[in-house]
Amino acid sequence: xxxxxxxxxxxxxxxxxxxxxxxxxxxxxxxxxxxxxxxxxxxxxxxxxxxxxxxxxxxxxxxxxxxxxxxxxxxxxxxxxxxxxxxxxxxxxxxxxxxxxxxxxxxxxxxxxxxxxxxxxxxxxxxxxxxxxxxxxxxxxxxxxxxxxxxxxxxxxxxxxxxxxxxxxxxxxxxxxxxxxxxxxxxxxxxxxxxxxxxxxxxxxxxxxxxxxxxxxxxxxxxxxxxxxxxxxxxxxxxxxxxxxxxxxxxxxxxx
Numbered sequence: 001x002x003x004x005x006x007x008x009x010x011x012x013x014x015x016x017x018x019x020x021x022x023x024x025x026x027x028x029x030x031x032x033x034x035x036x037x038x039x040x041x042x043x044x045x046x047x048x049x050x051x052x053x054x055x056x057x058x059x060x061x062x063x064x065x066x067x068x069x070x071x072x073x074x075x076x077x078x079x080x081x082x083x084x085x086x087x088x089x090x091x092x093x094x095x096x097x098x099x100x101x102x103x104x105x106x107x108x109x110x111x112x113x114x115x116x117x118x119x120x121x122x123x124x125x126x127x128x129x130x131x132x133x134x135x136x137x138x139x140x141x142x143x144x145x146x147x148x149x150x151x152x153x154x155x156x157x158x159x160x161x162x163x164x165x166x167x168x169x170x171x172x173x174x175x176x177x178x179x180x181x182x183x184x185x186x187x188x189x190x191x192x193x194x195x196x197x198x199x200x201x202x203x204x205x206x207x208x209x210x211x212x213x214x215x216x217x218x219x220x221x222x223x224x225x226x227x228x229x230x231x232x233x234x235x236x237x238x239x240x241x242x243x244x245x246x247x248x249x250x251x252x253x254x255x256x
Contacts, residue, residue: 020089023219024130024253025106027098029117036066036102036117037095043070043115044091051111052084055165056188058121068102070115073187076167077234078110086111107219112187114221124194125221126201131252134215138178138229141212147174148206148227151182155225156199159184160192169233183233186223198223209252 039062050057051072059070072090074083090106090113098104105114107130114120138144151172158168166186174180184202186195202218202225210216217226230246231237 021108022090022093022097023107023109023132024251025094025097025104026128026221026255027101027104029102031100031102031117033066035062036068037100039066039068040095040102040115043068044095044113046070047072047113048084048087048091051087052080055080055083058189060119066117067119068115068117069119069121070113071121071187071189072111072113074111075109075183075233076165076185077169077183079234082110087113105221112219112221112224120221122189122191124190124198124223126198126223127256128221129202129205129252129254130219131205131209131254132215132217132219132249133209133252134213135248135250136214137212138214140175144174144180145211147172147180148182148210151180151227152184152203152206152225155182155184156196156203159186159199160196166195171231171237174229178229179231179237180227180229181231181233182225182227184223184225187221190222195223199225205254209250214247215249 042061043059046059047057047070055074055076057072061068072087074086086108090108090111094104094106094113097106102117151170154170155168158164159166166188168184170182172180184199186198198220202220202223205218206216215228
């Protein structure tokens, strides 16, 4: 936490959030020149085409100092159709959110997309974080936090297991009426050790923001962790439906 220099807290007042809405974005490195924008457009088009098929893609356009590098990834449990829709929305929204910015990133519930004029592919990035945590506390909070910790440990273990594609999902019964759902995911460009370290760093934020909370998620550029007391990932339990967000949440923005 000593490396984090900026903290912004705000309340999300809407009780529900559509998967069509972006969670947040990050912009840096102003540029001028149509050739850079042309390279950005080329990267975005390439990412949408490739990642819509396999759920993940990297790309680059341009040469030398004007080159643009990009990455797109969908949440590993969503359908190809939802993935494609999310990526198209992200590719349209990101240049509008970060006009004339060479380092741009956008997070959605179903996907993540970024581009930069520095080659970040294969490098773990946990320098900037978006944290959403439920405004309400759980009942029997100490026992709840213990169960959350165990659920996230299992989700992290799944995410770094061979053949997982960097995705881990768990659900555990906390009480007869409450089930905890947990998810952990890394971008597929980083190695297993880097994935484990990224997820560990993300979960460490729980102690500062998520204690006793009914739900929480931490979004980095290379990984994310999340838990809720409602089903938010696929496949869903019979008789229930997946929701992107239920209840009111606070947001913390952390940057180096």
